[in-house]
Amino acid sequence: MDIFEQVGRMKHERVLFCSNNDVGLKAIIAVHSTVLGPALGGVRMWPYNTTDEALTDVLRLSRGMTYKAAAAGLNLGGGKAVIIGDPKKDKSEALFRTFGRAIDSLGGLYISAEDVGVDMEDMELILTETRWVTGVSPAYGGSGDPSTVTAFGVLQGIKAAARWRYGDRSLEGKRIAIQGLGSVGGYLAMYLKEKGAQLVGCDIDPEQEEHCAEAYGVEIVPTKEIFDVECDIFAPCALGAVLNDETIPRLKCDIIAGAANNQLAVPRRHGPAIDERGILYAPDFVINAGGLINVYNEITGSGYNRERALRLTRGIYLNMMRVFEISKTEGVPTYVAANRVAEERVANVNKLGATHWGRLVMRQRPV
Ligand code: NAD
Numbered sequence: 001m002d003i004f005e006q007v008g009r010m011k012h013e014r015v016l017f018c019s020n021n022d023v024g025l026k027a028i029i030a031v032h033s034t035v036l037g038p039a040l041g042g043v044r045m046w047p048y049n050t051t052d053e054a055l056t057d058v059l060r061l062s063r064g065m066t067y068k069a070a071a072a073g074l075n076l077g078g079g080k081a082v083i084i085g086d087p088k089k090d091k092s093e094a095l096f097r098t099f100g101r102a103i104d105s106l107g108g109l110y111i112s113a114e115d116v117g118v119d120m121e122d123m124e125l126i127l128t129e130t131r132w133v134t135g136v137s138p139a140y141g142g143s144g145d146p147s148t149v150t151a152f153g154v155l156q157g158i159k160a161a162a163r164w165r166y167g168d169r170s171l172e173g174k175r176i177a178i179q180g181l182g183s184v185g186g187y188l189a190m191y192l193k194e195k196g197a198q199l200v201g202c203d204i205d206p207e208q209e210e211h212c213a214e215a216y217g218v219e220i221v222p223t224k225e226i227f228d229v230e231c232d233i234f235a236p237c238a239l240g241a242v243l244n245d246e247t248i249p250r251l252k253c254d255i256i257a258g259a260a261n262n263q264l265a266v267p268r269r270h271g272p273a274i275d276e277r278g279i280l281y282a283p284d285f286v287i288n289a290g291g292l293i294n295v296y297n298e299i300t301g302s303g304y305n306r307e308r309a310l311r312l313t314r315g316i317y318l319n320m321m322r323v324f325e326i327s328k329t330e331g332v333p334t335y336v337a338a339n340r341v342a343e344e345r346v347a348n349v350n351k352l353g354a355t356h357w358g359r360l361v362m363r364q365r366p367v
Contacts, residue, residue, distance in 0.1 A: 012059060013039075014109070018102040023094040024085065028054055029102065030062035031110050032078040035350045038108055039079025040134065040295065041065040042115025043099070043126070047086040058082045064262070064285060065292075070342035071319060072289035074296050079110045087117035096122050100129030108132050113295050120144075134295035143304045146291035151187035153290025153313045154259045155195075157282045158233060160320035161255045165280050172196035175231040177253070180238025181208040181218065184259040184288075188237060189216040202226045203238070233257055241265040243281075248273050257282035264335060271333035283338035286319055 002019050014031040028051075031039040041062055048054035058080050066078025083099060085091075103112055103126065113135040114123055120137050127133045127140060136142030143149075158176075163169040176192055178185050178201040186208065189199055193216040201218040202225075203209050212218040221229060227250040234251060235258035236242045243256065244265035256263070256279055263284045264270040274281045290313045297309040319341075326337035 012062065014106075015055075015059070016102065016106070018099065020098050023092065023098045024090060025095050025098050026051070026084040027081060027099055027102065028058045028084075029081040029106070029110055030058040030079060031106070032059075032062040032080075033066040033346060034077040034109060035346050036066075036070060037075040037077050038111050038132075039065070039077040040069065040111040040113065040292070040299075041078060041080035042113045042135075043081040043083060043118050043123075044115040045083040045085055045087045045091070045117035045122075048082070048084050051084065054082045054084050066346065067339065067342040068285040068289050068292055069296075070345045071286050071323075071338055072293055073315065073319065073345075074289075074293065075300075076292070076296060080115075081110070081112060083118075091122065093125055096125035097129050100126035100133075103132050104130035106132070111299065134298045138304075141298075141303060143294050143298045143306075143309065145183065146294040147183035148187045149294040149306075149309055149313055150259055150288055150290040151184045151191055152310060153293065153316045154184065154188050154235070154237075154257070154287055155191045156314055156316040157287030157320045158192075158235070158255070158257045160317045160324070161233070161257045161280055161282045164321065164324045165254050170195075173198065174233060175200065176233045176235060177201065177221075177226055177229040177231040178218070178235045178237055179223075179226045179242065179258070180236070180260070181205075181212040182237070185235070185237035186212055188235060188259065189218055193217060200226075200229050200231060227251055229253075236260040236263050243270050243274065245270075245273075248277060251277065251279060253279060255280045255282065257287055258284075259288045260284060261288065267335050271335040275333050280324070281334050282320055283323060283335045286323055286338050286341075287316060289313075289316060289319075 012030055012032045016029040018027045062078050062080035069076035111132045123136050138144050159169040175198045181201050181203040189212050199218040202221050202223045204223055209220045213220050227247045230252045233255040234253040237259045240262035243263045293313050294309045298304045323334055323337045327334040
């Protein structure tokens with residue numbers, strides 16, 4: 001396997017290019033920051049057209065992980081990896097095991113997890129070669145599917161937004177529109193129903209719609225009409241960039257709070273555009289940190305514990321309130337306030353000196 005490094009690209013601490021023609025591996029591991037702890041982030045497998053496209057993606061995604069971990073108060077840095085390939089055609093045991101060796105060569109600086117195109121079985125192949133893996137099945141001491149915990153975190157963020165906007169965190173009778181009734185959206189519907197909310201939703205997959213209509217009483221609307229639904233809260237739980245020039249003027253809600261990553265198409269333009277419409281925006285990387293909090297619990301303390309993960313995830317309520325407070329006192333959009341929270345924490349901890357990873361203890365895995 002060939003591994004070479006590029007240091008100092010976009011201020012990332014390390015960028016590792018890994019290739020092995022024998023097994024068809026072409027991958028990049030980006031470590032954006034390890035100020036707060038080891039860089040944790042998913043491995044994405046995607047048929048990028050060029051290496052440059054893959055590099056742009058992994059640099060952007062790894063930086064996002066630094067912000068997410070910092071704002072959630074975790075002792076984790078930000079990292080991400082991409083494997084260039086088609087997940088439907090190019091997967092093999094040798095490819096994932098070779099990639100596992102590349103991760104291992106970093107000695108714990110980067111810790112991997114599942115992402116788009118990579119499933120639990122692939123992660124278990126990576127685990128054959130390195131212990132720096134999270135998100136594996138409970139059979140391997142992992143936490144399994146993070147979606148329930150992510151949805152539970154989104155619920156905390158929605159409650160905080162309701163408290164800020166209406167002076168009351170109760171969701172009883174609130175009309176909430178969910179775009180995307182997949183893993184997170186489905187569990188969110190379950191939690192919201194328990195809280196007495198009235199649910200509207202859509203999914204491009206009719207099976208998911210049917211399931212959520214039957215199980216949680218979700219009123220189904222056509223996917224194209226979800227932005228026009230009159231509601232109190234809009235919860236994007238499908239794709240990124242859904243808050244854009246076309247959709248923001250159509251929204252008829254008081255609050256936007258959902259799980260999807262990178263919801264603002266162009267943050268600098270669409271953050272203020274949402275403010276101008278008088279809508280409260282719960283920044284995505286603060287509200288959807290439950291999944292990261294979940295895997296963090298896998299590698300800290302005495303091993304994974306769901307109760308502990310949920311307890312820590314409840315903290316998203318206070319994290320969100322802090323963001324709203326800063327947004328108000330400093331007169332900046334909420335996404336700017338969230339960035340500030342993350343940047344200030346990294347800057348403060350950086351004063352401790354490099355590799356000060358607090359009390360984070362990496363648990364040994366049976367490999
Ligand atoms: P998922 O694939 O299980 O669910 C997404 C759902 O959205 C699918 O059912 C899909 O059919 C539907 N969808 C796609 N395009 C749509 C459209 N235009 N209109 C309506 N529905 C559409 O994914 P997930 O794990 O539930 O993640 C949802 C979002 O939350 C993603 O943006 C993901 O990056 C983000 N997120 C997920 C987690 C997690 O723990 N799974 C953690 C953090 C962030």
